[in-house]
Amino acid sequence: MRASEQEGTYPRPLMCREQWNSLDGTWDFGYDDADAGEREAWFSGDAAGGFDREITVPFPPEAPASGIGETAPHPIVWYRRSIAHGTLVPADASPGGRTLIHFGAVDHRARVWLDGRLVAEHVGGQTPFTADVTDAMRPDATEHILVVRAEDDPADLSVPRGKQDWQERPHAVWYERTTGIWQSVWTETVPAQHITDLAWIPDPQRGVVAEIVLARPLPRPLTIDIVLRAGDRVLAETSTVTTGRRTRIEIAIAALRNGIDREALWWTPESPTLVDARVTVRDLGTPAATDTTAGTDTAGAADTVDSYLGLRSAGVGAGAFLLNDRPCYVRSVLNQGYRPRTLLASSGTGELRREVELIKAMGFNAVRVHQKAEDPRFLYWADRLGLLVWGETGAAYEFGTDAVELLTREWLDLVRRDRSHPSIVTWVPVNESWGLSDMAHDPAQQQYSMALAALTRALDPTRPVLSNEGWEHTDSDILGVHDYTSDAGLLKERYGDAAGFAAVLAGGGPQGRVVSLSERQNERFEAGEAPLMITEFGGLSLAGGDDDFFYTQTSSDTQYAELLGALFGELRKSPLVAGFCYTQFMDTAQETNGLLFPDGTPKLPLETIRGIVTGVTGVAGGEKPTDAEGSAGVWPGR
Secondary structure, eight states: OOGGGSTTOSSSTTSBOSSEEEOOEEEEEEEOTTOOTTTTTGGGSSSOSSOOEEEEETSOTTSGGGTOOOOSOOSEEEEEEEEEHHHHSOTTOOTTOEEEEEESOEESEEEEEETTEEEEEEEOTTSOEEEEOGGGSOTTOSEEEEEEEEEOOTTOTTSOOTTBOSSSSOOTTOBOOOOEEOSOEEEEEEOSSOEEEEEEEEETTTEEEEEEEESSOOSSOEEEEEEEEETTEEEEEEEEEEOSSEEEEEEEOGGGGOTTTGGGGBBOSSSBOOEEEEEEEEETTSOOOEEOSSOEEOTTEEEEEEEEEOBOOEEEETTEEEETTEEOOEEEEEEOOOBTTTBTSOSOHHHHHHHHHHHHHTTOSEEEETTSOOOHHHHHHHHHHTOEEEEEOOOOSSOSHHHHHHHHHHHHHHHHHHTTOTTEEEEESOBTTTTOTTTTTOHHHHHHHHHHHHHHHHHOTTSOBOSSBBSOBSSOSSEEEEEOOOOHHHHHHHHSSHHHHHHHHHTTOTTSSOSBSOHHHHHHHHTTSSOEEEEEEEOEEESOOTTOBOSEEEOSHHHHHHHHHHHHHHHHHOSSEEEEEEEOSBOBTTBOOOSBOTTSOBSSOHHHHHHHHHSOOSSSSOSOOTTOTTOSSOTTOO
16 A cells, blocks of 8 residues: 555554554553662563553553553553564564564653563654664564563653643643653564665655665665656656665656646645655665555565655745745644543544544644644644644753753654655744743853754755744744734734834733844844744633633633634734634643634534634635735635
């Protein structure tokens, strides 16, 4: 099955192999509050250890779906499960191959053993890692024992944690913690020489660049074959001889030379065309694999992976966000990515697809996944169904050497993980100065903000980057402003004309924090090089309780709808604002300012919400918004 059609079942949708097995399901589990597990060799594989209960992976122990639902802090947890030898090494596996076990995410530090032998160590609660267990498997064993130790100290404020509360109980806008495994675990067999990283850099006028990394140095040259398809149509085929582990291949797509017809191949939210890619690494001189819709003859192939890409560009200019060099008005919603039964995790690809579909049905063309790096299968559905995504990460809550090192490493790994998703169009390494609370006065924190932005551009120069989201910008390509006023008149005063926003820039900012710390940042805005977006606003609650968190309370459906309409309407009418992001998609724990209740039920009919968001009433979409005159965007991008 082609990667763009695999329904988000494979945990790593941008690099799929046919031979894999999920290890999700029931595992043995235990808490290790005394940190005795390593001294007592819980990893040894025998019956010893504190595994006194069972857990359902990949749900964290704090989540009801895990079968445990214990929310008290436990900094160290252990997992164990047996795996049949035939699962790790299928009967049809290639001789001399390697057996890999992949972890989507384990929060925060992980050590992994197989049959009592340490096979992997990893730091980073949102990033994937892989254990090569080939040499650790006991000879002639029919069952193997996999053990994982995870450590996540809630008192360590240097650790990137996002919305996970450091206090014992959730408060304000912080939620229950997520400890240990929270994304899928799976195994696959690969040839000894295989692809470990694959990235796509699209150019919608010419083609695409493929960047490929192999597992080990090459004792002799290899051939890399790439086939690109749109449906049954072959767009390009290349064969490249490589002599090193890292290879960069420029692929021209002849169909893009037709300037009239090329847009049919471009990726946009309205037409999210995906190009399927098959990449094969084979010995030099062996026959090229045959790529057909029915399957692939991989005789002589060292490794074959299926992938996909989107032909699109993302940027800024003339005071607008640009998609494929054209103004695109951003209608975004903030999504916390926390679910009542699974917390940071999800119940599976079906739930992730429904979230993307609901966001689009409400009239949004974009989403900010807030203070977390979402499961790659969410990004798959955003790619496939057409939803712009702002890529973000969880913040630490103190500034220092350890916090800088942990956040930088994790952020760069996330950019590498997600940079080939066409849906991701903006990078946000810092939000509201979280972890950089003294940035207005501390040059070191300002330098770190600018350094993160520069590092992100060095790794991926193809997307806009925000040095900070909401306020205290130092070097941002988009001037994102957070403004939670419930007074539509104030929105008009602040953003209705250039003079109004000049006063905002010169003053203390809508939320009491200055918008910009840099004169150069202000100059970029004035020149149209850093468009203005209101990237958090709203926060309306419908009949919330005394213990709930919200920015503005409403008491009836009518009042709720009228206030929503007024706020959205004023932002759409602004000649300065190039887009917005409403807070938020769904009620989350005690934070009740979602457009949906916690069970996913809309607080207003979907068609009503869509009309408020888009300014289009009485139709499903496709008409020019009723109040769009003078906007920074161009319909249908708006």
